[in-house]
Amino acid sequence: MRVKIVEYAGSFAENKDTAKKLRTRTILPRLRQENPEDLILDFEGVTGTTQSFVHALVADAIRNPKVDALDVLVFANCNEVVQSVIEIVVSYAQEEWGEPAADSPF
Amino acid sequence: MRIEIPSGARLQNIEMFVRQVTEPDTPDLQLIIPRSYFALHPVVVCAIAAAGVRAIREGASINVPAIPQTHPVRYLARMGLFDVLGVAHPFAQTEHEPAGRFIPLRTVGSGRELSDFIVDLAPLFHADPEQAEPVKYVLAELVRNTLEHGGLGASAVAMAQAFPRAGTVGIGVVDTGQGILSSLRSSHSVERDLEAIHLAMRPGITGATRRIGGNAENAGAGLFFCKSLAYISREYFVIWSGNGIFKLLKRRDRDRAAVKVRGDDDRATRHEDLGKWPGTLVGIDIASDAYATFAGFMKQMRETYGLDVRAQKKQVQKKRARFS
Numbered sequence: 177m178r179v180k181i182v183e184y185a186g187s188f189a190e191n192k193d194t195a196k197k198l199r200t201r202t203i204l205p206r207l208r209q210e211n212p213e214d215l216i217l218d219f220e221g222v223t224g225t226t227q228s229f230v231h232a233l234v235a236d237a238i239r240n241p242k243v244d245a246l247d248v249l250v251f252a253n254c255n256e257v258v259q260s261v262i263e264i265v266v267s268y269a270q271e272e273w274g275e276p277a278a279d280s281p282f
Numbered sequence: 283m284r285i286e287i288p289s290g291a292r293l294q295n296i297e298m299f300v301r302q303v304t305e306p307d308t309p310d311l312q313l314i315i316p317r318s319y320f321a322l323h324p325v326v327v328c329a330i331a332a333a334g335v336r337a338i339r340e341g342a343s344i345n346v347p348a349i350p351q352t353h354p355v356r357y358l359a360r361m362g363l364f365d366v367l368g369v370a371h372p373f374a375q376t377e378h379e380p381a382g383r384f385i386p387l388r389t390v391g392s393g394r395e396l397s398d399f400i401v402d403l404a405p406l407f408h409a410d411p412e413q414a415e416p417v418k419y420v421l422a423e424l425v426r427n428t429l430e431h432g433g434l435g436a437s438a439v440a441m442a443q444a445f446p447r448a449g450t451v452g453i454g455v456v457d458t459g460q461g462i463l464s465s466l467r468s469s470h471s472v473e474r475d476l477e478a479i480h481l482a483m484r485p486g487i488t489g490a491t492r493r494i495g496g497n498a499e500n501a502g503a504g505l506f507f508c509k510s511l512a513y514i515s516r517e518y519f520v521i522w523s524g525n526g527i528f529k530l531l532k533r534r535d536r537d538r539a540a541v542k543v544r545g546d547d548d549r550a551t552r553h554e555d556l557g558k559w560p561g562t563l564v565g566i567d568i569a570s571d572a573y574a575t576f577a578g579f580m581k582q583m584r585e586t587y588g589l590d591v592r593a594q595k596k597q598v599q600k601k602r603a604r605f606s
């Protein structure tokens with residue numbers, strides 16, 4: 177499955193409400209599946225993003241010890257800046273800190 | 283609130299503006315505009331506009347006794363200040379700035395309005411669209427802070443202007459919301475405005491939760507990233523909230539390039555007795571060619587971001603993100 181981020185968030189992905197919707201309606205349901213196939217988050221056409229957006233998109237899933245989100249998620253077509261932001265969030269989300277989402281299904 | 287516009291107020295001497303803001307808790311706005319020349323950073327224009335927005339919101343009065351027909355006042359008109367205040371002015375209908383060197387005042391009260399604002403930034407950098415990316419980043423993070431932490435109904439007033447000769451872009455985001463101290467107090471033990479500002483600039487601290495690292499929606503990193511971008515750019519960064527004022531000083535050649543995680547450790551000017559802002563004011567200058575170093579900046583953030591908490595926690599074996 178491929179999700180084209182630009183279709184939801186535009187060329188500068190900053191809207192956290194959009195990120196939350198993608199997280200709760202697409203990412204988390206995919207991760208809940210048994211033996212889920214890769215979920216490709218395609219950033220083609222996204223020229224920039226904020227750490228806040230990426231955090232709202234994936235941090236909760238990555239933090240959850242019950243699923244291996246990074247074994248399912250693939251970040252595609254990221255420019256250098258977008259890739260760096262994603263790497264920041266992926267790195268700190270694996271630290272043992274932060275509060276799980278109240279609406280997390282795990 | 284009474285504001286008397288000073289002869290000059292950029293970030294490096296923001297105290298000139300602070301001293302001219304009196305009666306902060308009074309919603310009525312009185313704006314005194316001098317006949318003499320003045321030059322203002324965008325954050326100052328935003329602050330005046332935000333005071334006006336508050337007055338309108340609370341049904342208070344806005345009084346501008348005189349509007350001199352001078353070049354600096356024409357600038358304020360072009361920025362849209364008098365339109366925001368609802369005050370008639372003698373200048374001709376403003377036209378689109380052909381050079382695209384500024385984005386006029388914009389009041390943003392929702393996520394949708396923020397997204398529209400970000401799209402509208404493009405003309406400011408029509409000659410070099412890549413340079414818009416760091417500006418979009420800063421505006422998105424700072425305005426989002428107001429929307430999420432400013433309190434019920436809080437809206438942000440924002441503005442950006444390029445200064446080609448200085449090679450910088452000045453950005454201002456101001457609100458008259460609950461302020462940083464009130465926002466953090468719900469989740470953290472903090473008593474003073476300046477103390478709250480320092481805490482808010484630490485990565486992982488957000489008013490949304492007491493847990494370091496934030497929650498699903500809030501990482502607590504926006505201010506830290508913006509401060510860091512100014513530091514890397516060797517530019518100024520100012521926060522004024524309540525009685526606390528923090529002004530990050532320009533990085534010198536002998537200063538280490540590594541960003542400091544704790545605001546208390548920053549080389550900065552701090553005040554707690556100069557004046558009060560009823561909300562939060564954030565001003566930042568970034569280099570016009572910041573995009574060239576933006577990717578490198580993000581790489582440095584990756585190392586620095588978790589530093590504070592990581593030092594206290596056991597190292598975990600991490601996976602890397604998969605890219606294609």
